[in-house]
Amino acid sequence: MPMDAREIETMIKEALPDAEVTIRDLAGDGDHYAAEVVSEQFVGKSRVEQHQLVYGALQGKMGGVLHALALQTSPPK
Structure with missing residues (x-):
């Protein structure tokens, strides 16, 4: 079952309470996202x-x- 962007x-x-997060569904299939x-x-x-922190937040769901x-990550400007 695909993941929902809100999830x-x-x-x-x-995991990163101060984060500003923008998610886009790239293929409309719930499997391919940009964040x-x-x-x-x-x-x-x-x-x-930075990427390791985000992947850790996904609790092993990445690749499954x-x-x-x-993924694009950055500190605030």
Whole structure:
């Protein structure tokens, strides 16, 4: 069963409460999403570390229920 965009957003915000999260369904199938996540918790972290925080928030659903997530992360400007 595909993941809902709201579920992805909720999981990210639970792990990164200050995050601004924008989710787009790329294919309309609930399996391919793009996410932009902006959070103070990314300050001083490499892009890989930022992505690891987001993937950790998804609690192992990446690559399973959630097939693909094009991810852009950044600290606030």
